[in-house]
Amino acid sequence: MELKAVTRRFDQSMVLDAVDVTIVEGSFTALLGASGCGKSTTLRIMSGLDRPSDGEVLLRGVDVADRTAYERNVAMVFQSYALYPHLTVFQNIALPLTMRHLGALGRFPVVGQLVPGSAEARRLIRSTVETTAESLGLSEVLSRKPNSLSGGQKQRVALGRALVRDPVLFLLDEPLSNLDARLRVRMRAELVALHKRTEKPFVYVTHDQAEAMAMADQIIVMIKGKVAQAGSPRDLYDRPATMEVASFIGANSINFFRPEDGWTGLRAQAPSAVSGVRPEHLAPSSTGQFGAHLETVEFLGSETILGLRTAKGKQLTAIAAGDYAAPTPGTEIKLEVTPNRVHLFDPNSGQRLCAEGA
Amino acid sequence: MTASRALGRLASLALLLLGAFAILLPFIWMLSLSVKPQDEIFSATFQLIPSRLEWQNYVKALTETDVPRYLLNGVIVTAGILFFQILFAVPCAFALTHRTFKGRTALFGLILAALLVPFHVTAIPVFLGFAQIGILNSYWALILPFVPTAFGIFLFRQFLSQIPADLFDAARVDGLSETAIVWRIAFPLAMPAATAFAIFSVTAHWNDLFWPLIATTDPDLATPPRGILFFRDEESGDDVGPLMAAATLITAPLVIAFLLAQRKFTQGLATGGLKG
Amino acid sequence: MRPISPTLRSTLTNAWLAGPATLALLAFIFVPVTIVAVLSLTDYQFGARSFGWVGLDNYGKLFGSTLGRRAITNTLIYAAIVIPVSVGFGLLVAVGLFRMSDWAPRLSNVLRSVYFLPVAATLVAMSVSWQMMLHPSLGVVNQTLIAIGGTPQNWLSDRGLVLYTLAVIGIWQSIGYNMVLFLAGLAAIPADLYDAAEIDGAGGNWSRFWTVTWPLLGPTTLFVLVITATNAFRVFETVATLTKGGPAFASDTLVYALYREGFIYFKAGYASAITMVFFAVLLTLTLIQFRLVERRVHYR
Structure with missing residues (x-):
């Protein structure tokens, strides 16, 4: 994924100013910055939920400006988890697959059962969801509703929903900020392990430099809608490009x-x-x-x-x-x-x- | 507890019970007449409790009159109205809250303006229009005028605006179309608003007399209130028992529903007070 | 295949989501309001092939003729009775039940449901029951009057009485609704204010009411008054069921006159003028109500 001179304006205010970002295949990139620096907007532009006012968005070399998030096949994990409260954990994780494998008619309750091929698709969905849930330790809670889960479990469900789709790119928007400190450290390790396992590029938005330093192999520091510096954690620590970056990085x-x-x-x-x-x-x-x-x-x-x-x-x-x-x-x-x-x-x-x- | 306080409580209890009796009296009278034998109804002595229960009144109302038809019409019309109201209102409310487009503010202004217009005001032109296209005396005539519900859109808008946008973004990433988001995510989440609205809408239209009186003359299309007037006007006054049985049957569905879900009902109908 | 541009796709989606409701609002509310305003200046009759412009004649007829004036004054009298009485009783019942919930919560809830019952019940069916209760010879009202030595009355066919009878039914129907609104207002009063009043020496029932309850219920009361007023001005069901505006137009009201002139006599032009007058009254009331809702939202 590559952003070239991406600019985003809301009404009069400039949120992103000619941002260039390159995400390499298999990398773990952290978008680091204070709140309001444009890091979330950058992520939304990558996902296709938002579109740039100017500039290009390339995914595997193809301009995807006109494609929706779904068409880009990116997955996104939200800060609030954004789990559907009226669906069970199973249904939450299964939803992206349901949209993919079942036609409009097949998704209909009751009637859907009768659509040819739907039984097979349902079996496929069930086994995929179960495998994913198993790998995340969610097998026990598949039939529960999100509101009855702990923060860590909700987090895993959100990850599961991203995982089942086998996306080309994972986008994570401050996924750990709603967890308590101890759980956060544990989930950090789990995320890194997940990244290793999937071998897919991760883009991770955070305002916590420790999180970025611990997990990422590339950190992009954003300040006031601009990329202040991009590089490896060591680069940023050893050779901060500006005073602002210097004060942002480091415990x-x-x-x-x-x-x-x-x-x-x-x-x-x-x-x-x-x-x-x-x-x-x-x-x-x-x-x-x-x-x-x-x-x-x-x-x-x-x-x-x-x-x-x-x-x-x-x-x-x-x-x-x-x-x-x-x-x-x-x-x-x-x-x-x-x-x-x-x-x-x-x-x-x-x-x-x-x-x-x- | 002091004596004066006890006395105060006793007095307020007595007054409240008296008031409650006055409120209940028409209900009691209706029930009592509905199970009274004819000779007792027409006796000049006052008797609240019938000497024997005359269920024949109900049998007669249900078998020899059109009351079942009226009830069925009531169900068709209220369900039809509610179905189309929700079908139109929820997507519009969703667009108003979770999408940005030119004219969004203007559209909301339009909806607020529409809230100011009582239904009675539009009756004459709607009647003219329906006469013109020849759909008076049909279920459509009873349903269509109530489909655009500014109040419903307003209510759903208030509710949906409190749901975090992340949820809908997540659904977009998951591949749901906007229509699918409306019906698979927004609508189930807005269930509390939908329930309140449904209670308000069904009660209002089950009980409405004004429009059915205007739009239909065919007894086969009569909604419950319209129907009971047909019934009353046909009988020359000697069929009071069955008439009251019919009145009971028509009032019962909503009253029973109210007694079963009092909190929701009170809420739904009180919310309805926002509507002009 | 190249997908259509996102901007166009987004526009189409918006039209698909918001368009039907918007069109329906225009077709069934805004266009009719315009038409009714125009019709009120004509002598159009339903079914006629043509019509003539008559300016403000229809309004002149409504305000100038005995019948027109009677409909207006009847509606005003009806409202003038129903509004204060049903709001007053609604407040009394609410305060009584609210207190009672401290020492008899069950009974308080039961009574609350009882008072609310007429709001959910089908008014037309209940009117038929009222008709039987008010029956000159067989009704429970007159029978009770006779039993206690009073004079039986023709509640629904006495010109001097009929409007008051309808008002009583109107009050009977709206007390419960007002009670619920007042109860919500009462529940919102912080309990520590009562404690403060008690410490300040305003501990008696009466002084508690005047120092704390009543001032804090002020906004709710205004709101309830306006809502009751809008409902009172719409009175139709009881009139249509019980009196048809009679006897001799003694219980004719605006909405019933609009129905009669428009849909029984088919005088669309004149009925439109009645509609416009009715609309003007309700519009004023609803605008006041909107203001009040807004204020309640702001100051809470």
Whole structure:
């Protein structure tokens, strides 16, 4: 699937601005961005539920702008699961197959039983649904209605409905955001396993960078309707293209030093640049390049997060090893920056300045 | 509990019971006459409870008169009206809520405007039109004028607008056509609205006298209220027992349905009050 | 085969979904309203081959003739009785049953159903029963009157009484409906307001009603008044069943006059003018009702 210069306007406002996206066969792509950045619209355009105001949508090299979601044979999993509350789990999963294998008459209750060939189609549907349900651990709940299921089960039903159709592309719109934290981590692993099994491309919309980093092999960061950066999780982490991307990616938000904040860092090369240092690349050390007052200490076991403030009032976050013996708050400690881990950005455009870094 | 409070309760209980009796009296009187032997009906002494039950009144109403025909007509007409109302209203309400098109706001304005028009206002031109195309005195004449239901569209629109769009998008991805989405997804989900509307519609048209009086003169097409007037006007006044049995039979379906599903009925009919 | 363009497909779908209802609305509501407005300016008679323009003569006849005026005043008198009485009783019953649900919930529910019964019942059939109750010699009403020493009356054939008799039936029919609307309004009053009133010293039944219930029921009451008014102005079934507007037009009402002039005497032009006057009254009431619904939605 490929989007070329796709633009989408709603009334006057520009939601997508010349977005280019390429999804490779078999890849797991995360569309990452804050809410309202256009990631869901991008997904809807891929699915065929929405159409671009401008630009091309190609699926396996063919322009599919005129095709509906069904004709494109893409599957979509919604944030709200979008399960049909009046149908059983079996009927929910079977619906796409029913539409495919049974004619309009065959779908009719009662009368449908009499249509030639419908019995065979029904058998096929039943076995497909049962196999899929089995693989998702849903065999026990096939006759229940969605409202009586747990969040995780609903999620699986939604996946099942996508799976049975054997689509060319899976589109997932924040599928895990309605689950609790523990379940979310488990479903993450299940999704990755599912992706391995199907070998189909997945496009996954999320606002959670950890989710994107953990699952995707390609992350597309979208900011204000534009693609800010596309690349592998490592690329994005190591070489963020803009300050916004840099602050979006990474479990702990990055520290930015402006010239007026005092610390010079690598500013020798570019005196007016903003330098970004991730907390994990800033650690206390007796030989540190600069000092700051310790304000807060969060002990997490494997590591300790330090909140600091420089003499000029700049707040910082640094990460020390788990066994770091933190001095009492108020003490000034020396900090050491990991070499080659400083990112330089243009203070006006926010663009990455030069190629140093990992 | 203080004595004055107990007294207050007693007084309000007494008044409410008295009121309820007054409300029930026409029902009791109807039932009582419907099982009274003729000689007791015409005796000048007041007797609420008949001395013996005369079921013959019902037998007569059901076998020797057209009452079964009226009931059947009532079923045909109310079911026909409801069927077409839903057939027209649900897709329109769906388009109004979950599709965007030019003139959507205008169409909704049209529907609100239509809500302002009581049926009586359109009776003369509709009668003229039906006379022109020659379908007066047919079931169609009784059904067609009520098919466009601004109230129904309005009700379904309110309900469908609360259903998340994701559900319909999911159905589109699953390969359902828009028509299939309307009938396989939107309509089953809108069942609560449909039930309320059905109760309102069936009650209104089962009980309607105005239009059947105008549109049909053929007794074979009479709906229950029209029919009972035929019955009453034919009898010269000595068949009171069967007449009241007929009145009971005609009132019974809705009253029984109401007693079985009181909450839904009250809701449905109270919702109907929104209609002008 | 190339599929048709999505835009065209979408337009066709919209037309297919919304078109039938729209056309039906136009054909059965908007076109007829226009026609009736035009007809009201003519002397058209059903079945006639031609008609002449008479300007506002039909309206002049309605407001100028004794018969026309009688239909209007009868309707107004009927409404003037039915509206306050049925709204008042509806409120009383609702408050009574609402209180009762605290100490006798079962009985309260049963009584509630009883009061609502006339709303669901077929009014024409019930009118036939009323006719028997009001029968001059055999009816329960006169028999009871005689038993307690009163004078029997010709409820439905006495010119001075008939309109009031119909009004009583109208009240009988609409109390339950108003009660249900009031009960909904009562249920929406937060219970802590009553507690607050009690603390402020307004704990008695009477003062509770005037300090809390009545002010908070204000919007509901307005709404009920308007709905009852629209229903009162439409009175037709009881008239058609019991009196046919008689005796001597003493119980003639707007809708019955519209029916009689239009569909018995086939004076389509004149009946259209009656229709338009009826429409004007109802339109005003319905617009007020819409406003009230809107306000209720906004302020809740």
